Amino acid sequence: MLFNSLHFLVFFPVVVGLYYGLPPRWRGALLLLASYYFYMSWRAVYALLLLATTVLDYYSGYRMSQLPTRRARRPWLYLSLVSNLGTLFVFKYFNFFRDAAVQLGSALQLPVGAGPVLGLLLPVGVSFYTFQSVGYIIDVYQGRLAAERNFGRFALFVAFFPQLVAGPIERGGHMLPQFRREHSFDYVRIVSGLRLMAWGLFKKVVVADRLALLVNPVFNNPRQHPEGPLLVLATLAFTFQIYGDFSGYTDMARGAARVLGFDFNLNFRQPYQSASVPEFWRRWHISLSSWFRDYVYIPLGGSRVAPARAYGNLLAVFLISGLWHGANWTFLVWGGLHGLYLVLSTWARPLRERLAQLTGLAAHPGLRRGLGVLVTFGLVAYAWIFFRANNMGDALFISRHLFSGWHNLHGRQLTTLLLDFSQHYRPELAVAALGVGLMLLVEYAASRRSPQAWLAAQPFATRWVGYAGLALLILYLGIFNSTSFIYFQF
Structure with missing residues (x-):
């Protein structure tokens, strides 16, 4: 069900x-x-x-x-x-x-x-x-x-x-x-739970399932779409698809439990706002990463051992995490990449601080964090290629061709290429882009101020107009073909 x-x-x-x-x-x-x-x-x-x-x-x-x-x-x-x-x-x-x-x-x-x-x-x-x-x-x-x-x-x-x-x-x-x-x-708690369920449903049927229309043709047949711009677009689309899909499920699960009077722990906390890969894993699938920390990483010795062994512990944990996601070499590589990211991040911390001092970034924390967010997003998005690809051959093909064809394209040619590919999906892609923008905007606002506090300050009519608007977006823009959630396969 x-x-x-x-x-x-x-x-x-x-x-x-x-x-x-x-x-x-x-x-x-x-x-x-x-x-x-x-x-x-x-x-x-x-x-x-x-x-x-x-x-x-x-x-x-x-x-x-x-x-x-x-x-x-x-x-x-x-x-x-x-x-x-x-x-x-x-x-x-x-x-x-x-x-x-x-x-x-x-x-x-x-x-x-x-x-x-x-x-x-x-x-x-x-x-x-x-x-x-x-x-x-x-x-x-x-x-x-x-x-x-x-x-x-x-x-x-x-x-x-x-x-x-x-x-x-x-x-x-x-x-x-x-x-x-x-x-x-409890009326207030039940309304809060239903609201969270509706938001999760929006992320699933309006954002994730729309993005799947672009992601699936490319990742299922990458050799038919060898152009770098399309592969990059599909990779970025999957980056937001999997977030909308999995965090959407989590929101619906937490909302359903809240309606019944129960509280689940937070599982996502705006992960694509992370300025480093370690921060990403404190924000993404928090219940799994904390499970591996408490029951695998710490029993192995954690970071309390010699640096070489601590790095080995990190790699082991993320290789196991990759295997937990699926019995495929692609998941092992995905986990290994994140383990390598974490090892390099830990090892290079003094070097990063020194570079920040030399370049003046230390005096501009906002700019430094913005650059960190961009680099982290790029690393995470690249690793998602191996997570989504059907096999290692497809993943390596996509990786090798990400930057191919860009030098031969000018603005008009690039636009034509993307429109030719998406000619059957133009309305869907426009809706998905709108959905991604709304999702990021709302969740960024929620990270700055409690949604409960903000809603409590609004008039009754304003709140219910917002609920009705969200319901209409779901009904008119959602894809209702009972598409399974990505993480159900794990």
Whole structure:
């Protein structure tokens, strides 16, 4: 079930109506049943996998809570990690590593058997709920969190439908106390949640799905569009498409949870305003980057070790992050690029400060930050090529041809080239450009002042005219063909 589908448009109001109509003691059961129904609407049999993860981790956490030392808890930790990550490996990575082993054996002329090919459909959201449940188990093992004794409450923590399939990846210490509280009907909070859902829907159907009309023809057939200007345009389009798509999902998830009385952590904070790659990762997919920081990077030693090892830790974390996104060499390269960016950023910090002093940029912080934003945006946009490309051959072709053909083009020729390519998509591209501009403007304004505070200061009529305007933009400019969200494949 997609947030941008008619199915959800019926499902969600029914759930909200029943939720506030039922006595508080039955609301948790309703949300759990609704969450499993939501998940089973894709492929019912995979609800058994979700249930198995829930049962295993509930019992592992419960058993650890009865043991006094980490050493005594360790077998239950290992059982959970092996089961969760092993399941993720079988469904998501088995064929990738099988093919890699065969290719390596062939290159080294070793007798490596091909082995079986598993024709398993990747369960939607498996990477997200697995990481959420693993985070809970590690927290219990380390004593940072008391094990949840109520099975239904823990099952709801793992399966809560707003963030089940694409995050944010929540922590037990943040969500489990919320499931224990009663949530009364609150008009202001519900309106705030609906407003956030509408804004997320705008970013998905008006911005992301429109930009996809330009991105898909180029990235699916890059050799038919070898001109540098078109490849650059498609790369920039995807840079905003993936932000509109993923942050749009997150806004809808946070809005839906808010309507029901729950708060999710912020997952995006205007990432393209970042002046460095480390800052970008403090603003982009915050729940995942903080998960890797707390459960992988810090246990490896973080930055408290020798510089060479700290750089290795960074690279390892981002290679794992790339692999988490997909079993493809393109994702490994994408993660490796960001790891390299971070290593170079850390290593070159003294050099950057020295250059800023020599060039006078240190005395102009606004200009320095503006240059940093431009450089960071360029590096991030380039890395997105590998994220979006269907294979390494396409990614390398696009990379090699980004700057080809520009020297042969004058202003009129460039305009003609772009218009010829987009002749079937001119209205869509104009709408997408308008949507991107509005999205960036609104979110920049939101970063300067709380939307809640600003709206509270506006007259009732002004607020509702704005809501009606947003609804009309969505209805008249949105693409409603139930296009899946990009991060559902992860």
